[in-house]
Amino acid sequence: MVLGTGSDVGKSLLVAGLCRAYARRGLKVAPFKAQNMSNNAAVTVDGGEIGRAQALQARASGLAPVTDMNPVLLKPDTDVTAQVVVQGRVHARLSAADYQRRKPALRPRVVESLDRLSEGRDLVLIEGAGSGAERYLRPQDISNMGLATAADLPAVLLADDSRGGVTAAVLGHHLLWAPAERARVAGVIVNKFRGDPAIFAPAAEDIRQATGWPVLGLLRWSEAARALPAEDSLALDAARAPGRGLVIAVPELPRMANADDLDPLAAEPGVDLRWVRPGHPLPAEAAAVVLPGSKSTRAALDALRTEGWDIDLRAHIRRGGRVVGICAGFQMLGRRVRDPDGIEGPPGETEGLGLLDVETAIGPAKRLSEIAALDAISGTRVSGYEMHMGVTDGAGLRRPWLSLDGRPEGALSPDGRVGGTYLHGIFGSGAFRAQWLRALGGAGSAEDHAARIETMLDRLADGIEADLDLDALLGLAR
Structure with a gap:
C-alpha cells in the first residue's frame, strides 16, 4: 500500500508508474484503491465505473479496467453530498455524515473486491486516500490504515517535497499512528524532489532516527507526470500554464x-x-x-x-x-x-x-x-x-x-x-x-492521444526505475 502525507502528493501517479515498471518486468500486476473521491470517472469492461486514476493505473498494468479496482467511488455534487458508487453501480446519494455512518458496512465489499482482484496476480499495488493518519476518520476508515489492518498489508509513506515540510509531515504521521500501525510502514518515499540529494541526507537521517523508517528513495520531479490525466480538479493549477496559438x-x-x-x-x-x-x-x-x-x-x-x-x-x-x-x-x-x-x-x-x-x-x-x-x-x-x-x-x-x-x-x-x-x-x-x-x-497534429499516454507512462516508469530500488521495494510486499 502507498499511503500519503496528504492529498495530491502523487500517490496515483506513483502507483501508475510502479504498475508499468513491474508489468514490464513480466509480473502480473493490478492497481487498487478502496475509496476514491473524484468526479473524473471511467467506464469499465464489466459495465460499471471507477475513478479515472485507477483506469490509468490499469492501463499501465496492461489490463482493462474493472470495478474491483475501485470498489467505492464518491462523486461530490455539493460540498456536503455525493453520489456513492459501490462496485461500479450507483448505491445512493448521501450526505457526508450519513456516508461516515454507513462506511464501515462497506468494508466487507472492499475486502471482497481486493481478494477477487488479487487472484492470479503477482503483485497488487494499493493506493491510499488523502492523508493516511486522519484520526477523526480512523474509526470508519476503509481506505488507509483501516484497510491495511483488515487486509494485513505492508505500506510505504509518500511525502511531497515540492510543498516543503516533509520531515514534519512524516513525523506527524508517526505520532498519530498506533504502534501496530507504525509497524506496517516499511519506509518513506519523497516525491517531486529537485536539487542535490546529498542536501536531503540530514533530513533522511532525522526521519530514520525519529521513526525507524528508512527513506527508500527520492523521486525526481517528472514532466511526464504532468502530461498524464489527473485524478481530480486539484491538478487544474498545473494545467494553467499559458500557451500559444x-x-x-x-x-x-x-x-x-x-x-x-x-x-x-x-x-x-x-x-x-x-x-x-x-x-x-x-x-x-x-x-x-x-x-x-x-x-x-x-x-x-x-x-x-x-x-x-x-x-x-x-x-x-x-x-x-x-x-x-x-x-x-x-x-x-x-x-x-x-x-x-x-x-x-x-x-x-x-x-x-x-x-x-x-x-x-x-x-x-x-x-x-x-x-x-x-x-x-x-x-x-x-x-x-x-x-x-x-x-x-x-x-x-x-x-x-x-x-x-x-x-x-x-x-x-x-x-x-x-x-x-x-x-x-x-x-x-x-x-x-x-x-x-x-x-x-487552426491546425491540429492528429497525434494519437492514446499513444501519447503510453509514451508518458513509459517515461514515468523510467524515472521511477532510476530513482527507486524496485527489487528492494518488491521485497517489502507479501
Whole structure:
C-alpha cells in the first residue's frame, strides 16, 4: 500500500508508474484503491465505473479496467453530498455524515473486491486516500490504515517535497499512528524532489532516527507526470500554464467531471487552452468555448449566470465563435434541465442557455458505455464513452453533431456554431480533433492521444526505475 502525507502528493501517479515498471518486468500486476473521491470517472469492461486514476493505473498494468479496482467511488455534487458508487453501480446519494455512518458496512465489499482482484496476480499495488493518519476518520476508515489492518498489508509513506515540510509531515504521521500501525510502514518515499540529494541526507537521517523508517528513495520531479490525466480538479493549477496559438476557453464550473476530456487539446502545440476562473470573463479572442461535464448540471448553470458567462457566451457567438458542450455541458446548452426527483440536488428545474433546441430530464438510470465508431459527418473515427444520468429530447436532435456508425449523436444549432455531445473523450481521436481545429482556423497534429499516454507512462516508469530500488521495494510486499 502507498499511503500519503496528504492529498495530491502523487500517490496515483506513483502507483501508475510502479504498475508499468513491474508489468514490464513480466509480473502480473493490478492497481487498487478502496475509496476514491473524484468526479473524473471511467467506464469499465464489466459495465460499471471507477475513478479515472485507477483506469490509468490499469492501463499501465496492461489490463482493462474493472470495478474491483475501485470498489467505492464518491462523486461530490455539493460540498456536503455525493453520489456513492459501490462496485461500479450507483448505491445512493448521501450526505457526508450519513456516508461516515454507513462506511464501515462497506468494508466487507472492499475486502471482497481486493481478494477477487488479487487472484492470479503477482503483485497488487494499493493506493491510499488523502492523508493516511486522519484520526477523526480512523474509526470508519476503509481506505488507509483501516484497510491495511483488515487486509494485513505492508505500506510505504509518500511525502511531497515540492510543498516543503516533509520531515514534519512524516513525523506527524508517526505520532498519530498506533504502534501496530507504525509497524506496517516499511519506509518513506519523497516525491517531486529537485536539487542535490546529498542536501536531503540530514533530513533522511532525522526521519530514520525519529521513526525507524528508512527513506527508500527520492523521486525526481517528472514532466511526464504532468502530461498524464489527473485524478481530480486539484491538478487544474498545473494545467494553467499559458500557451500559444488558437485560444480555446473552458470556464471552471462547480463539480466539474472528467476534465481530462480537454487534455488532448491542451497537448496541441498550436492551441492555447485557457481555464477561466470565477471572477474572470471569457476571453474575447477565443475561437471556441468548451463547457465541460459537471456532476451537478443545474448548479453549473446557476454558476454560469452568476459569473456573467452566459452573456459572454452570446457575445462570443455573435463574434463568430464556436461553443461545444460535453455531457452536462451539452445539457446546459438546451432550453431547460429538469430534476424532479432531486438526483443531483434539490428537486426542480433550471432554464438552460437556450443555444440548442433540446431539453433534459435527470433520472435515476445511468448510461455507461464505451464507444468506438465512424463519424459519418466528419468522416473520421472517434472513440470515447458515455457516462450520464438524464435523457435529452427535442427538435435539435434532428441536427446531430455526430453520426456514429449511423446512429445520430448530440445536437447542432442551425448555424452550426453550437454543438453538444454525450461522448466523453471525443478530442482524443486525432483525426477528429485535427478536423475540428481546422474548422476553427487552426491546425491540429492528429497525434494519437492514446499513444501519447503510453509514451508518458513509459517515461514515468523510467524515472521511477532510476530513482527507486524496485527489487528492494518488491521485497517489502507479501
